[in-house]
Amino acid sequence: MEIISTLTLAIAASYIIWSCISLLQNYQKARRSGFPIFVCPANTNNLLWILFSVTLRPVLSFYLPKAVYDRIQPAIYGWEFLARYTVFDRLGPTFILVTPGKNELYVAEPEIAHSILMRRNDFAHLPLADRIIGIFGPNLITAEGDEWSRLRKVIAPLLNERISRSVWDESCQQAQEMLQHFTSRRKDSGAHDEQSADLGETRATIEGVRSIAINVIGSVAYGTPRSWHHRDAIAQEGFRLSYMDAILAIVENLVPATFVPITILTSPVMPRSIQRIGFAVKEFPVHAKKLLDDERNTSPASGQAKNLMSTLVKVSDAERHATTASSKGSYLSEHELTGNMFQFTIAGFDTTANTMCYAITLLAANPVWQIWIRDEIDQVVLHGQDGGYENLYPQLKRCLALMRTSFIPWSAGPRNCPGQKMAEVEFVAVMYTIFGKWKVEPALGKGESELEARQILEALMADSQPRVTLQMNRPREVKLRWQER
Numbered sequence: 050m051e052i053i054s055t056l057t058l059a060i061a062a063s064y065i066i067w068s069c070i071s072l073l074q075n076y077q078k079a080r081r082s083g084f085p086i087f088v089c090p091a092n093t094n095n096l097l098w099i100l101f102s103v104t105l106r107p108v109l110s111f112y113l114p115k116a117v118y119d120r121i122q123p124a125i126y127g128w129e130f131l132a133r134y135t136v137f138d139r140l141g142p143t144f145i146l147v148t149p150g151k152n153e154l155y156v157a158e159p160e161i162a163h164s165i166l167m168r169r170n171d172f173a174h175l176p177l178a179d180r181i182i183g184i185f186g187p188n189l190i191t192a193e194g195d196e197w198s199r200l201r202k203v204i205a206p207l208l209n210e211r212i213s214r215s216v217w218d219e220s221c222q223q224a225q226e227m228l229q230h231f232t233s234r235r236k237d238s239g240a241h242d243e244q245s246a247d248l249g250e251t252r253a254t255i256e257g258v259r260s261i262a263i264n265v266i267g268s269v270a271y272g273t274p275r276s277w278h279h280r281d282a283i284a285q286e287g288f289r290l291s292y293m294d295a296i297l298a299i300v301e302n303l304v305p306a307t308f309v310p311i312t313i314l315t316s317p318v319m320p321r322s323i324q325r326i327g328f329a330v331k332e333f334p335v336h337a338k339k340l341l342d343d344e345r346n347t348s349p350a351s352g353q354a355k356n357l358m359s360t361l362v363k364v365s366d367a368e369r370h371a372t373t374a375s376s377k378g379s380y381l382s383e384h385e386l387t388g389n390m391f392q393f394t395i396a397g398f399d400t401t402a403n404t405m406c407y408a409i410t411l412l413a414a415n416p417v418w419q420i421w422i423r424d425e426i427d428q429v430v431l432h433g434q435d436g437g438y439e440n441l442y443p444q445l446k447r448c449l450a451l452m453r454t455s456f457i458p459w460s461a462g463p464r465n466c467p468g469q470k471m472a473e474v475e476f477v478a479v480m481y482t483i484f485g486k487w488k489v490e491p492a493l494g495k496g497e498s499e500l501e502a503r504q505i506l507e508a509l510m511a512d513s514q515p516r517v518t519l520q521m522n523r524p525r526e527v528k529l530r531w532q533e534r
């Protein structure tokens with residue numbers, strides 16, 4: 050017993066000494082840069098810190114003295130949203146966070162951010178972020194240098210105008226199904242069946258919008274369409290989860306999925322929700338391989354590609370055949386194919402889903418903007434335009450403008466977002482479908498005024514945390530009332 054406690058003490062002491070030395074070395078490096086410095090004793094690269102700091106944030110902020118909490122706050126993932134501009138106000142728009150792990154540069158100045166994004170070879174991704182995003186293989190987001198150029202040449206063209214029509218059609222269909230469900234009295238047994246006795250009142254809007262986004266990706270990227278009502282698709286024989294459910298379980302739990310071994314996640318002593326993550330990690334590569342094999346076996350090489358994945362396979366296989374031993378082609382290895390299949394979801398689902406969730410919640414809290422887009426939609430409909438993407442999308446400028454308000458939202462420079470158009474088309478299609486026929490307001494609680502209900506929505510949006518991207522912590526408290534206009 051004594052040996053164990055001595056050993057524990059020795060390990061703890063060595064860790065503290067090592068941390069102090071690293072902190073000092075990093076501080077010296079940061080000073081040479083000339084930028085303002087914020088010294089933080091917490092190690093942003095420590096696995097335990099990564100796994101638990103976000104969950105522990107409320108406890109730390111409650112129990113620690115304010116000065117101590119303020120000192121470690123910038124080491125907790127997502128601090129920028131909660132602290133807003135306060136740290137920048139104190140230190141200036143650019144500063145270096147010095148920790149015992151790595152120094153991190155924080156920038157709130159568009160010009161500096163822009164020039165960093167233009168010099169991508171000098172500012173590579175954090176290895177930790179790459180490890181998470183590359184969990185199933187190298188992909189466009191994790192690649193650097195020549196590897197990145199090779200992948201970008203193959204992948205970016207897939208996300209072009211050719212897919213816009215299917216993105217539009219699928220998004221309209223999904224949004225229509227969701228709103229019909231919310232505003233119908235029929236109580237079926239679907240996963241979204243959260244309606245109260247009052248027609249149109251629901252706590253399931255956020256979950257429902259996320260389903261729209263995952264279903265659009267499922268259909269456009271992998272050719273696995275499913276109705277909005279049937280979120281939990283039946284798994285194929287030999288699998289516990291369907292392909293899309295496996296992806297969803299991983300994307301929503303990226304940190305444990307990446308860092309906790311499968312055997313621990315799937316252990317029978319774990320709660321079912323944790324086991325599900327483990328099975329998702331275990332099954333995703335098997336699903337992906339099966340999808341790729343099916344794709345190659347069922348569609349002839351010259352046939353029309355049906356979705357992003359099939360186009361990727363075709364382009365890559367064609368390149369592989371054209372590549373001679375002496376020339377280095379741009380085809381993708383099987384591992385890269387799997388990595389890039391996963392990447393479509395990680396890059397395209399959460400981003401678009403959360404943007405739509407905030408937009409709808411904001412519109413519910415600020416009805417004047419609903420009227421603003423509704424006027425535009427009514428004008429377009431009044432002019433009797435045919436309902437297709439080509440005619441409608443270019444006219445819905447206000448719907449698109451709702452999306453454009455943040456600081457370098459699509460990044461800039463060579464690694465800007467190749468999925469921008471896809472996300473914009475999906476967003477506009479969903480807004481057009483919903484607000485062309487329905488309107489939304491906060492559902493009033495007992496004795497609650499409209500103003501109070503709106504303030505609750507504002508507070509729920511303020512209580513957000515980035516996971517892949519920023520999302521609300523209490524989505525089921527977003528209680529909305531949908532009605533036909």
Ligand code: HEM
Nearest residue numbers: 189190396397400401404458459460464466467468471472
């Ligand atoms: C509202 C929706 C979206 C937003 C705000 C967004 C934003 C971004 C940003 C800021 C980056 C740069 C990340 C970095 O520099 O590390 C990026 C990269 C990327 N995005 Fe998007 N994105 C969205 C939707 C999509 C969609 C729908 C797809 C495709 C299915 C997609 C695919 C990608 C890919 C593949 C990259 C990596 C590009 C590269 O490294 O060359 N994105 N996105």
